[in-house]
Amino acid sequence: MKVAVIGCTHAGIFSARGILETDPEADVTVFERNKSVSFLSCGIALWVGNHVSDPAKMFYDSVESMEADGIKMKMQHDVIEVDLATKTLTYKNLITDEETTEQYDKIVITTGSKPILPPLPGIDGANIFKCKNWDDATAIKEAAKDAKSAIVIGAGYIGAEIAEQFSVTGVKTTLIDGLNRVLAKNFNKEITDEIEAEYKNHDVTLGLGQMVQSFEQTENGVKVITDKGEYEADIAVLGIGFLPRTDLFTGQVEMIKNGAIIVDKYMQTSVPDVYAAGDSATVFYNPTQQNDYIPLATNAVRQGILVGKNILKPTVEYLGTQSTSAVELYDHAMAASGLNEQLAQARGITDYDTVTIEQDYRPDFMLTTTPVRATLLWDVKTRRVLGGEFYSKHDISQTANALSLAIQNQMTIDELAMSDFLFQPNFSQPINFLGAVAMAAAAK
Template sequence: MTTVAIVGCTHAGVFAATSILREHPDWQVHVFERNATVSFLSCGIALWVGDHVSDPKKMFYSSPAELERAGATMHMRTNVTNVDVAKKTVEFEDLESGDTSTLPFDKLVVTTGSLPVVPPIPGIDSGHVQLCKNWDNAVELKERAADAKSVVVVGAGYIGAELAEQFSLIGTKVTLVDALDRVLANNFDKPITDQVEQRYRDHGVELALGEKVTAFRDNEDGTVTVVTDAGEHTADFAVLAIGFRPNTDLVRGQVMTLPNGAIIVDEFMRSSEPDVFAAGDAATVLYNPTGKPDYIPLATNAVRQGLLVGQNIEEPTRKYMGTQAASAVQVYDLSLAASGLTQGGADRRGMDIRSVELTEDYRPAFMESTAPVTSILTWDPEDRTVKGAQFCSTVDISGAANVVSLAIQSKYTVDMLANVDFLFQPNFDQPVYYVGAVAMKAAQA
């Protein structure tokens, strides 16, 4: 009887457990999770803060009971204290009873996810500084949102951007702080982030960009002051949302990792050690726009990698196709979507790529209403392969990112993308769909 130990059970862990049991229903699959819940969709936290969630219980798509019915042995509220890869043992402690035990395993699956980046800044341990990652954080944020008159959000990536928007919509005074000089700077280029920043200003959000936080200071009146290298911002509380790091200390030094600790996996989700697999935020992904391993913590990556663990855990059978990190976000009335490399992302990686921008209405002028779409396409000037795209409009343009994601994965050139047979119907688009139009502009550049 093969025994599998799965450490961590959010997205990658849930899908690894179900896929292993589907492929091997007679195996013993032990799932270890520190929290009392599994499968929490943390991407819904900001929406819950803004009262846009029908039922917070629906922010979970699975449960310990459901995994038990599938055949897993669940160890909830259990902390894994030690993993010995060479001896193939997992030591763990029941957080309720304090009991400790050891489980020998044949296969180990590391799906421990990620942890919020919490730099050693003076005062960061203040009770007025809130994280935004798990269910407990979500509950606390929702409770604070009911009474707080002001908040400082530190970090203008996806999480911080959404929180700032939702807080402002419920009447909370918001200051959005980031060390970079633009909001969503790692996700979109300036022609799009300029539009987003104007929306924040229109809704009264104070943008403190290009400011590095140096300290948090509690005040006698119960507020907190966020000190930066350019000034101070005081509010009822602060939210720290500056990114994530792999939660892989349990196996650090026992398997090969990137410098940040992400476990390097091959195309079959195997680590550098036999019988040790990893998936999700704890692992690397193959980033197709560069062709190299990268660290991109996204639920979509975690789900696909988790599924592959079950298909490959006995014999390598199905290869990982890689990721383009396609994603989208809604900020006020703006829909933003992207896939692959931005010009800024390529510049940070020292890559030579080209980009072109196009703004045009998404459907014909004779329609009673239409709206402009900003499209940005990036490509390799040598082989002309598509490397990425970004889209922004007040209409839903999210599907365009999926189109480009497929183009990148299929190694389309800009010339090929410009000649794809896209539909035309006045309710939906122009005679030349804006994805094709921006590709045509790139092909002629």
């Protein structure tokens, strides 16, 4: 069996390795336009802020290791044309410009995503940086060495983290977003209000509710013009978001509106012997029971594993995702799983309710403790848990994982309220805050 894997970040790596585990005799070829594989781009902001011990450790796999395990690695080879019906692809050697066409028995699309780059005047300027791959990371890190000021466009996870790290390393920072709150799609207003106060305490200028109109190169850097003002800095970083990199397959395979390839529970596309995984594909979003687009490394890894397990025949079903995530800004931890009110409304879900509580994470007789704010969202009719979020100076990240399991298993607020959570004064109250917020939901 001859298999082509197009793209090799997270989904591509786990697909290629998984295929060989399922069929050690498979002839697996990976095509990757870049020089490296497995870069953990979520570490870019941490590297900028000097929190990375060794940038080489931001890679968890290597070309050499994959080749040693029997995978043919065509690095710096760009797939420029694909005919999924005939299982034929043409690729270009980016070093020699030589083009080659080959046929495969099965094709795996793990082409990932691309940064959203609106067609704005000046967006390709010399002092404007994308934030996606290793080359982007090294460029930002190098530019940050001498930068005294920076503008970050986009206040989602990526932009929020980059802006925070600039601000704590002495770079005068401006954070711009078209929405009127930082992390507006990720957390409720009570949380984002507090985080915005932290940005201001660290001298970050917030340009929220503003749409960028254009960029201009200046003598010392870059000017960003929005519909409400102008901002100047040495550098600008784009963290606007991502779209699936699937242009090669338009019209050949079923997609949702943004171009993400629709896959079934075995990672199969609408075309026989063609699979897709990671940022190029849809996920099954358990809170809504619908296909969605949620580009997260965790989704890419699990979908890649499933490609390997199902490459010969449908064997292991996808359990879906809750889009579980966390971030730390200015020593405040925020974690979430499933829907919040903004996400629910954006998906047309209105028959829900929410409750928020605040309690110290462990008993007050301890020498130290700190409050945790917990919010839960559920379906009013079925009482099924749909989502929640947590906020504290205490590390509450793993609570989002526990909530994720509750959502995945379609637990009700009543079942979550009566679930068994540990009590030990070093770690928790007699009623853990996850159980407490579920009890508050059930009582409401």
